[in-house]
Amino acid sequence: MITIAIAGKPNSGKSTFFKASTLADVAIAAYPFTTIAPNQGIAYVKVKCPCKEEKVQQATRAESCGNCIAGFRFVPVELLDIAGLVRGAHEGRGLGNEFLDELRRAEAIIQVVDASGGTDADGNIVEIGSHDPVEDLAFFETELNLWVYGLIKRNWRKLERKAELEGTKIERLLAEQLAGVGVTEEQIKMAILASDLSDRSNFKLWTDEDLKELARHMLKKSKKMVIAANKVDIAPEENVRNLNAQSEGKEGTLVIPCSAEAELALRTAAKNKLIAYVPGEGGFETLQELTEQQKRGLERIRALMQTYGGTGVQDIINRVVFDLLDYVVAYPVEDEHKFTDSAGRILPDAFLLKRGSTARDLAFAVHSDIGKGFLFAIDARTKLRLGEKYALKPQDIIKVVYSSR
Ligand SMILES: Nc1nc2c(ncn2[C@@H]2O[C@H](COP(=O)(O)OP(=O)(O)OP(=O)(O)O)[C@@H](O)[C@H]2O)c(=O)[nH]1
Ligand SMILES: [Mg+2]
Known part of the structure; x- marks a missing residue:
């Protein structure tokens, strides 16, 4: 499963983002270092469910596949919420940075920034607007x-x-050393080429500064990052503008405004059947008579959603998986005419696979025996035959034909 880590300075709203996305019961509080041990949970990317397509509807004669919510499929990814990081953490300030080893497993990082400017560099509460959140980006990096x-x-x-x-290439040894971080030999090779080293061809001459430069490029090549400009519900407009400008100013920097607190309020209200809300949508519907206080709270959130097209939380998870990490969703079926598995369940599974993955990779994802016995695949929409090297497109519905011997 894809693992995404949430990181950033203390009190920026990491656990709120985590809780909103997973509905796990975690500690949230208005002071730094609330989280010490990492939280781990399941969040979901959201895609349109193919069961609403005309072709599929005709074949299944069903309103819905039963695996989607309001026509949307939610596919699981793993989310990690780790302790807050402060300037000088590598020298042991705050909680230090040992816990960054948690990031090893993560393919991407969501850096949660307090866009309101209401917390200082160490996460202590200050007057809203008095701390410049843009400063938090550089120190984090x-x-x-x-x-x-x-x-x-x-x-x-x-x-x-x-x-x-042994005469082994230094990039190979570094790749072994950093295997847990998920840096490949190829990425290290590229990082060496991209780095301004004192002598690229002779690693024996590399200084500490050279190694730092190399580390910077390795990180850039191996870990995708998105910046969640959180607390936009209370953030001065200027702060959001300045953070957004970072997206345009620096290649590879993506800033998305969000309000984790608003998303958490909506999901909690939906869970308690006060409202109908599908994560990532631009609005919600009230289902019950609400108290004045609930009404006021929800109306504030509605206004925010109108400004930003939603709370931003679902959008961030989707952008990480589909834009940054470049995954596609594919649906394996056993009956390409009825779009079902052998038990008659319509579109029973949805798999996330890296773009470029083949029909055979999908077969392996379903079961190693199906991968091994792969003969060919069928595009369930067009009924065209596909070879093992066929590269999956987003939203493909695929039947795999295999020999079970
Ligand atoms: N207004 C507003 N407040 C928020 C938002 N998200 C989080 N907060 C508040 O910010 C404070 C810190 O939230 P946490 O989620 O505990 O922050 P954290 O980054 O996990 O903090 P540490 O674990 O201490 O590093 C709490 O008081 C939250 O209610 C938001 O979107 N808007
Ligand atoms: Mg926390």
Whole structure:
């Protein structure tokens, strides 16, 4: 399963974002370092369910597949909420940065920033608008870079010696050393080329500064990051504008405004049947007579949703998975005419696969035996035959034909 980590300075709303996305019961409080041990939960990406397509409707004669909500399919991803990071964490300030090792497993990072400017660099509460959230971006990047640098530096001497004695390429040894971080040899090669090193061809001459530079490029190549400009419900417009400008100013920086608190309020109200709300939508419907206080709270959220087209939380998870990490959703079926599995369930499964994955990869994702016995696949919409190398398109519905011997 895809793992996405939520990180950032203390008190920025990471656990609120996590709780809103997973509805897990976690601690949220208006002071720094509420979270110490990481929270782990399941969030969902949202895609249109193919069961509402005309072709599928005709074949199934069903209103809905029964696996979607209001025509949307929610496909699970793993979310990690980790402790707050402060400037100087690599030197042990705050909770230090040991817990960044939690990020090893993550394919992408959502950096939660307090766009309201109502918390200082250490997460202490200050007057709204008095701290510039743009400052939080640079320090966060620095701390992450120093974390990766630390991982390289830990064993650099050993790697150096091994490379010299065995003649193994330094990028291979670094890749082994950083396997847990998910940096590949290819990415390290590219990082070496992109880095401004004192002598690119002779690693024995690399200084600490060179290793830091290398760490920076490795991180850029291996971890995708999105910035969640949180607390927009109370943020001065200027702050949101300045953060947004970062998206345009710096290549590879993506800023998305959000209100984790609003999303949490909506999901909680929906869970309690006060409203009907589908995550990621631009509005909601009230289902019950509400108290004056509930009405006021929800109307404020409605206004916010009108400004931003929603609360931003679902949008962020979707953008990470589909835009940054480049995944597609595919639906395996056993009966390509009825769009069902052998038990007659319509579109029973949805799989997230990296773009470029093939029909055979999908077969393996369903079951290793199906992957091994793969003969060919069928596009259930067109009934066309597809070879094992066929690259999956988003929303493909695929039948795999395999031999079970
Ligand atoms: N107005 C507003 N407040 C928010 C929002 N998201 C979180 N908060 C508040 O910000 C404070 C900190 O929230 P947490 O989710 O505990 O923050 P955190 O980043 O996990 O904090 P640590 O675990 O201490 O690092 C709480 O008082 C939340 O209610 C938001 O979107 N809008
Ligand atoms: Mg927290």
